[in-house]
Each structure stands twice: as C-alpha cells, then as structure tokens.
Amino acid sequence: MSLFVHYLSLPYLIEGIWFTLAVTGLGLAGGLILGLVLAAMQLSRFWVLAAFARGYTVIFRGTPLILQMVFAYDALPQIGLKLSAIGAAGLALAANEAPFIAEMLRAGVLGIDRGQVLAGQALGMTPGLLMRRIIAPQAIRTMIPAFGNETVSALKNSSLASVISVQELTLRSTQLASSTFDFFSIFFASGLIYLALTTGVSVIQLFVERVLDLDRPATQYRFARLLPWYRAPLALEPITAGPVASTEARSDAVVPFAAPVKDVKASRADRTKRSATLTRNDAVVEVNGLYKAYDSQPVLAGVDMTVRVGEVVALLGPSGSGKSTLLRCINHLEGWDAGTVKVGGRRMGFREDGKPLSPRDLANERAMVGVGMVFQQFNLFGHLTALENVAGPLRWVHGLSRIDADRRARELLERVGLSHRADALPRHLSGGQQQRVAIARAIAPNPSVLLLDEPTSALDPELVNEVLEVIRRLAIEDGLTMIISTHQLRFADEVADRVVFLSGGSIVEEGPAHEVLTNPRNPITARFLSIMDADRPTAAPA
Amino acid sequence: MMLENIFEDARNFLDRAGFARRSRHVAMGAACLIALGISGQAQAAPAGCAALQAKYPAWKGKTLVNAINPHTPGYEAIDPKDPSKYVGFDIDLGEQIGECLGFKLTYKAVTFAALLTTLSSGQADIVISDIYATEERAKAADFITYSKVFDGVLVAKGNPKKIDGINLSMCGAAAAENTGFVEVPLVQALIPQCKAAGKPEPTLQLYENNANCIQAILAGRADTYVNDVNTVDQAVKANPDKLEKALAVTIPYSVGIAVPKDKPEFRDAVLAALIEVQKAGIHMDLLKKWELDVNNFKEPDILSVK
Numbered sequence: 059m060s061l062f063v064h065y066l067s068l069p070y071l072i073e074g075i076w077f078t079l080a081v082t083g084l085g086l087a088g089g090l091i092l093g094l095v096l097a098a099m100q101l102s103r104f105w106v107l108a109a110f111a112r113g114y115t116v117i118f119r120g121t122p123l124i125l126q127m128v129f130a131y132d133a134l135p136q137i138g139l140k141l142s143a144i145g146a147a148g149l150a151l152a153a154n155e156a157p158f159i160a161e162m163l164r165a166g167v168l169g170i171d172r173g174q175v176l177a178g179q180a181l182g183m184t185p186g187l188l189m190r191r192i193i194a195p196q197a198i199r200t201m202i203p204a205f206g207n208e209t210v211s212a213l214k215n216s217s218l219a220s221v222i223s224v225q226e227l228t229l230r231s232t233q234l235a236s237s238t239f240d241f242f243s244i245f246f247a248s249g250l251i252y253l254a255l256t257t258g259v260s261v262i263q264l265f266v267e268r269v270l271d272l273d274r275p276a277t278q279y280r281f282a283r284l285l286p287w288y289r290a291p292l293a294l295e296p297i298t299a300g301p302v303a304s305t306e307a308r309s310d311a312v313v314p315f316a317a318p319v320k321d322v323k324a325s326r327a328d329r330t331k332r333s334a335t336l337t338r339n340d341a342v343v344e345v346n347g348l349y350k351a352y353d354s355q356p357v358l359a360g361v362d363m364t365v366r367v368g369e370v371v372a373l374l375g376p377s378g379s380g381k382s383t384l385l386r387c388i389n390h391l392e393g394w395d396a397g398t399v400k401v402g403g404r405r406m407g408f409r410e411d412g413k414p415l416s417p418r419d420l421a422n423e424r425a426m427v428g429v430g431m432v433f434q435q436f437n438l439f440g441h442l443t444a445l446e447n448v449a450g451p452l453r454w455v456h457g458l459s460r461i462d463a464d465r466r467a468r469e470l471l472e473r474v475g476l477s478h479r480a481d482a483l484p485r486h487l488s489g490g491q492q493q494r495v496a497i498a499r500a501i502a503p504n505p506s507v508l509l510l511d512e513p514t515s516a517l518d519p520e521l522v523n524e525v526l527e528v529i530r531r532l533a534i535e536d537g538l539t540m541i542i543s544t545h546q547l548r549f550a551d552e553v554a555d556r557v558v559f560l561s562g563g564s565i566v567e568e569g570p571a572h573e574v575l576t577n578p579r580n581p582i583t584a585r586f587l588s589i590m591d592a593d594r595p596t597a598a599p600a
Numbered sequence: 601m602m603l604e605n606i607f608e609d610a611r612n613f614l615d616r617a618g619f620a621r622r623s624r625h626v627a628m629g630a631a632c633l634i635a636l637g638i639s640g641q642a643q644a645a646p647a648g649c650a651a652l653q654a655k656y657p658a659w660k661g662k663t664l665v666n667a668i669n670p671h672t673p674g675y676e677a678i679d680p681k682d683p684s685k686y687v688g689f690d691i692d693l694g695e696q697i698g699e700c701l702g703f704k705l706t707y708k709a710v711t712f713a714a715l716l717t718t719l720s721s722g723q724a725d726i727v728i729s730d731i732y733a734t735e736e737r738a739k740a741a742d743f744i745t746y747s748k749v750f751d752g753v754l755v756a757k758g759n760p761k762k763i764d765g766i767n768l769s770m771c772g773a774a775a776a777e778n779t780g781f782v783e784v785p786l787v788q789a790l791i792p793q794c795k796a797a798g799k800p801e802p803t804l805q806l807y808e809n810n811a812n813c814i815q816a817i818l819a820g821r822a823d824t825y826v827n828d829v830n831t832v833d834q835a836v837k838a839n840p841d842k843l844e845k846a847l848a849v850t851i852p853y854s855v856g857i858a859v860p861k862d863k864p865e866f867r868d869a870v871l872a873a874l875i876e877v878q879k880a881g882i883h884m885d886l887l888k889k890w891e892l893d894v895n896n897f898k899e900p901d902i903l904s905v906k
Contacts, residue, residue: 132714233671
C-alpha cells in the first residue's frame with residue numbers, strides 16, 4: 059500500500075502524464091482537422107474526392123494503431139520525414155482517429171433533419187451558410203457524447219506510443235517495473251492515473267453538454283446534472299413562465315383576424331373585378347412544358363402555368379399528382395428534365411448561357427428573386443428560437459443589422475399572433491404555432507411569391523384554422539402572390555383566385571376557384587371533389 | 601519489500617565500490633579515492649582518446665541517441681532512486697566510449713524487437729543494449745562485440761519441471777521469451793527434437809520485456825525463461841522465495857554494440873574507442889562495479905555481413 063502511494067506520487071510517473079496528454083492532444087487536434095477534411099470529401103458532390111476519402115478510411119480504420127505508430131516512426135524517416143517520437147505518435151494517432159471522427163461528423167451532419175436544410179435553401183442560404191448556421195450548431199450538440207468517447211479512447215490509445223519510445227505513462231510504468239520489480243504497485247498506480255484522466259474527460263464532456271444545452275435547466279439542477287446518478291427529466295417543461303393552458307388560450311385569442319367574415323355576395327362582385335385586374339398584372343411565375351420523371355415514370359408531364367402579381371392559386375389534386383414537385387421546381391429545390399421555369403422573368407438556376415448555376419450561386423439567386431416557401435412539416439431550425447428563426451436568415455442572407463432584423467421579426471411574430479412565444483424553441487411550440495413561425499420566416503424577406511406546400515396537412519384538426527387564418531390575412535390584407543397546394547377545399551374557395559387541378563403530373567382543369575370547385579368539368583376533378591365532399595363548398599344560393 | 605532488497609543491494613554495493621556522483625557525500629575520503637580509481641566518470645579519458653578525437657573529429661561535441669530496451673537491471677534500466685536516469689553496465693560503457701570520442705549520449709527507450717529498426721530508420725545513432733550479435737541481426741546493423749554470453753535458466757522455486765537448459769528437459773514446458781530474443785529460435789528448434797523423442801512439444805510465450813517474462817513465471821503461466829545469466833540472477837534476487845536459477849548455459853554468441861551499416865567510419869571509431877577503454881582497465885572495472893562475471897570480458901571484434 060505504501061509502495062502504491064509512493065508510485066502514485068512519484069514525479070517520474072506524474073511527468074509521464076504530460077507526454078500522454080501531448081500525444082492525445084496532437085492526435086485529437088490533428089484527427090479533428092483531418093476528420094473535417096475527410097467528412098467534407100465524403101459529403102462532397104465530387105465522387106473522386108468521396109472515393110479517395112473512402113479509401114483512406116478503409117486503410118486507416120482497418121489497420122492496427124500500433125503498426126501505424128511504428129510506420130510513422132521508423133518508415134517515414136526513409137522518405138526524409140523524420141519526426142520526433144511525440145510528433146510521430148501524434149501523427150499516427152491523428153491519422154488513426156481521423157476516419158472515426160469523420161464518421162462522427164458525417165453522422166452528425168446527416169442526422170440533421172433534411173427538411174431544415176430544404177428550408178434553409180429555400181431561404182436563399184448558401185451551402186456554406188447552411189453548414190455554419192444550421193447544420194453545424196445542431197450536429198455538434200449531437201456529437202458531443204461521441205467526442206467524449208473518442209477522447210477517452212484516444213487517451214488510452216496514446217499508451218501505444220510506448221513502443222516508439224515516447225516517455226508517456228505506460229512506458230515509464232513498464233520501465234519502472236523492470237528496474238524495481240514492483241510490478242503490481244506500479245501498474246495499479248498508473249491505472250489510477252489513467253482513470254483520473256479519463257474521469258477528467260467525462261467531467262469536461264458533461265460540462266460542455268450543459269453549456270450547449272438548449273433547454274438550459276434551472277439553477278438548482280445545474281450541479282445535480284454532473285452527478286452520475288442524475289437522470290434528465292423525460293418531459294421537458296416549456297421555458298416560458300406561466301402554465302401551459304393560459305399560453306394556449308392567449309395564442310388562440312390572438313389569431314382570428316379583425317376583418318369580418320366576408321359577405322359571400324359582396325365577395326362575388328369583388329372577385330369578378332379582382333380577376334379582371336389580375337389579368338392585367340405582370341406574370342411572376344411562368345412555367346412552360348415542365349417535365350420531370352423518376353425512372354421514366356413522369357411526375358410532371360408537361361405543365362404550363364402562369365401566376366400573376368397578387369394572384370392566389372390553389373393547387374389541388376390527389377396525393378402523388380405532382381403538386382409538391384411542381385412547387386419545388388419553381389424555386390429549383392429540385393431539378394427537372396425538360397421545360398423552363400421563370401420567376402420574375404429570370405430562369406431560376408441557370409446562367410445566361412443556359413448552364414446550371416452552382417449551389418452557391420443558385421442560393422444567391424433565390425435570395426435575390428425572392429421565392430418564399432412554407433413546408434408541410436414546418437421545417438423550423440430546431441436550435442433557434444422563434445424570433446431567431448425569422449431574424450437569423452434576414453441577417454445572414456439579406457445582411458440586415460441585428461436591430462433591424464429583430465424589429466422585423468417581432469413585427470411578423472406579432473402578425474401571426476406569436477409575439478409572446480418569441481423566445482420559445484420550435485420543439486416547445488404546437489404544430490400550428492410552428493407553422494405560423496414558418497410563415498413569418500418565409501415572408502420576412504418580402505418574397506415576390508410565396509409557395510405553400512400543404513401547409514396544414516401535418517396539423518391536428520383543431521390547429522388547422524389558426525394557420526389558415528394567417529394565410530388568409532396574407533392574401534387579403536397584403537395582396538401577396540401565393541401558390542398553395544392544399545386539400546382544404548373550403549379554404550381554397552375563400553382565398554384562391556384560381557384553382558389548378560393536377561392529376562398524374564398534368565393539369566387536367568383550371569379556372570376561377572369557385573367555378574371549378576362547384577362546377578368541375580373534368581370527370582377526374584369531379585370524382586376527386588366528390589370524395590372530398592365533406593369539405594366541399596356548396597354552390598352559392600341564387 | 602522487493603524494492604528494499606534492491607536498494608539494500610545497491611547500498612551495499614555502493615559502499616563497497618564507493619562510486620556514483622549521488623553517493624559521493626556518503627563515501628568521502630578513502631572511498632572517494634577508490635572511486636576516482638575505477639570510475640571513468642571522474643577520471644580523464646584514456647590517453648589514446650585525444651588521438652582518436654583528432655582522427656575521428658566528426659562526432660566530437662555531438663550528442664548522439666542511444667536506443668535501449670531498459671528492462672534489464674544491471675545492464676540498462678532506470679535508476680529506481682532517480683527514474684529520470686538510466687543506469688547499468690551498458691550505460692556506463694557507452695558513456696565511456698562517448699567520452700573517449702567526445703560525444704554525449706541521450707537515450708531512447710524502445711521494445712527489444714524495435715532496437716535495430718530504430719537504428720536503421722535513423723531515429724537512433726547507436727544501440728548499446730545487451731543485444732547479441734548474430735549473423736541474422738548483422739544484416740540490419742554492424743556490430744562491435746564486447747562481451748561473451750552466458751545464459752541462465754529461470755524457473756519457479758524448486759524447479760517443478762526439472763528443466764536444465766534448452767534441451768529435451770524443456771519438452772512440454774511453456775517457455776517465456778522476449779520478442780526478438782535469440783533464445784526464441786533455439787526453443788523453436790526443440791520442437792522437432794521433442795517430437796522425435798516422442799515427447800510433447802514445448803510452447804513459446806512471447807512478451808515485450810523482461811518484467812513480463814518474469815511475471816509469467818510468477819503467475820504460473822510459464823515454466824521457464826532463458827536469458828542472460830545476470831538478468832536471471834536479478835530476478836531471483838528480487839523474488840528469492842518464488843524463483844530460482846536452474847542452470848547457466850553457454851550460448852555461442854557475443855554481445856555487441858550496433859551501429860548503422862552505412863557508417864563504417866563511425867563503427868571503426870567506436871571500435872577504436874572501446875579498445876582504448878579496455879586498455880585503460882575501465883571495462884573490467886565496470887563489470888566489477890555492476891557485479892557482472894568478469895569472464896564476460898571479450899576483446900572487441902567487428903561483425904558485419906553484406
């Protein structure tokens with residue numbers, strides 16, 4: 059026992075810790091840099107880079123670290139690269155850690171909800187911006203436990219540097235054991251030192267997790283969380299003060315807009331006048347002969363459509379009829395096989411000479427032309443508050459100052475009835491609230507056209523109305539140009555100027571909303587409408 | 601307990617020999633004079649060394665790297681009292697040669713099997729680490745031989761398997777050896793002999809250093825460990841109630857200093873310096889200092905194969 063204490067406090071062993079930490083530090087830092095490069099290559103659009111990264115991963119993940127150490131130490135000098143022992147050990151450990159770290163990074167990036175990426179693209183964020191502002195902040199949070207693991211494993215793996223004469227803890231322990239024959243006292247002592255080091259790593263990991271925790275716990279939990287027996291509560295409390303019920307009541311109270319429900323006859327007269335005005339307006343969206351197929355199965359079989367300034371178009375049709383695809387083609391979130399799409403007179407996604415734009419240039423064009431998009435699944439940025447979801451893209455993409463962006467965001471949250479939830483994270487909002495934030499986010503940069511892809515389909519029935527109310531106000535009060543794919547026939551009748559009915563990738567019928575909805579000419583439209591009968595608007599009494 | 605043994609031995613020895621910088625304050629006076637007499641550290645380099653430094657000026661004032669496998673107390677191991685230092689016969693001899701040629705040595709601790717690769721990769725300049733100079737190894741490095749080899753057979757107390765050397769008595773036994781040791785092929789060569797005699801084959805357990813081989817016997821995993829007799833004696837001294845030396849056997853090799861094959865001038869300089877060190881009686885003094893058998897003494901030769 060006294061020998062054990064003697065070795066535990068022996069400066070010779072304690073100093074060995076520095077070598078252990080130096081090799082571990084070099085290995086992790088180098089591995090992180092190399093891992094970032096590898097992960098970027100694997101995720102790259104260029105297959106040669108991806109293949110190279112794969113090859114590297116196969117080799118360095120598939121050979122023992124001890125061989126890599128000996129290689130870095132004894133073989134590299136043959137080609138004139140003579141590193142110090144610590145340098146060689148650090149290099150080998152970095153080369154070995156890199157594929158593991160790259161896989162962690164890749165899993166973290168791929169783990170981010172694809173919808174958030176689409177939403178970011180639709181907002182005109184370049185790939186770099188998306189990575190920096192949306193993907194990385196969320197991926198890093200999910201990767202911290204894996205990083206903790208990797209650090210502990212690197213720390214233990216650094217002991218293999220003993221074979222290439224790095225004076226780290228293991229080498230010093232074995233040497234000491236050889237010269238004193240106190241085998242067990244020494245190895246218990248060095249084992250305890252390793253344990254202290256790995257415990258340190260765990261503490262740092264928990265600390266970083268806590269600092270980055272979006273649902274920062276109340277003060278009394280802060281230290282309790284560091285204890286090993288602490289378990290996070292399963293149900294997360296909303297962070298706003300006050301009981302949930304009153305919050306809901308408040309939000310509901312805000313939504314219904316002040317304008318009285320339209321008189322049907324008055325609106326009929328208005329509509330005729332309105333449609334006459336609209337036909338004189340410029341076209342915002344012009345789709346010509348749009349054709350797209352998956353495996354020779356056409357999803358869009360030659361679609362022609364023009365939407366004019368201020369017009370609200372409802373896209374109807376059964377699931378799989380091509381509504382979503384058409385919307386995604388309009389802002390070039392998806393490519394197509396033939397035909398043209400022009401927004402504001404520009405061919406989105408193509409250069410003057412007809413060649414496709416790079417993702418970065420396409421993003422800039424989206425931001426410039428201004429096509430807002432609202433998704434069925436809301437696709438809010440999960441790590442940002444409601445306010446930041448709206449204000450962030452304004453700053454990053456459109457260069458607004460923080461003050462201006464926040465002011466605009468607060469204005470819009472107020473309009474969608476959510477100013478009291480500005481600081482809430484998306485996961486603490488109801489579906490309807492999330493979709494209202496998503497709408498605020500989409501209209502924040504004043505888009506020339508807003509695309510809404512089944513904006514209420516993912517909502518519980520009781521939440522549908524609050525979202526429809528918001529959209530209705532945008533159409534009526536703001537005169538915003540909109541293309542909405544929806545199954546809400548009554549809503550389409552109230553809000554849309556025109557209905558476009560898609561089936562099997564083609565437009566089978568289009569015309570003034572009320573007319574098509576009440577008197578369909580095409581049998582497919584008629585059948586669809588009769589199936590959806592419950593929600594069908596009735597012909598206005600004479 | 602074990603540690604105290606070693607310290608006790610070391611103290612006895614130091615009192616007798618009166619050597620070492622650290623114990624100078626203990627053994628003042630007469631002992632100090634003896635120390636001056638036998639320790640090259642304290643005395644000027646042998647007379648012929650000045651001429652050698654003039655003839656081989658390339659290494660004067662340099663610091664060279666000596667790759668060692670510091671797991672053999674007596675030859676090379678860390679100093680239990682000051683683990684930042686390496687001590688032993690080989691360490692002292694290397695420093696005497698360095699003194700003679702005007703260079704200093706730093707040490708690089710590697711596994712036994714990595715000694716020569718470390719040298720040939722240029723990560724070390726010289727290897728003085730109780731390594732036997734064999735034809736096979738001479739393909740990787742040139743050797744300047746300086747010591748004869750006597751092996752001891754380490755067994756558990758009472759020698760339950762009655763092993764008396766690398767011979768048919770080892771059939772069916774488990775032998776612990778260091779990776780890369782010359783004893784490994786000798787034990788392997790026993791396998792067909794045992795078979796021919798209708799006896800079970802011996803098995804080999806390979807470890808990374810002496811301490812692990814000795815632990816294998818202490819743990820009952822191995823029956824014997826054949827290595828340099830001094831190493832075996834040290835192990836017995838540390839565990840007198842658990843281990844014993846069965847026998848000393850002669851092995852037809854010499855211990856050598858390894859130098860890179862592509863530096864014949866360095867090899868010749870080391871050879872010349874070793875001759876001077878031997879002429880001055882220092883080599884013999886060091887054998888006594890480290891309680892090694894003076895019969896180990898050998899006039900140097902060069903072993904170099906194409």
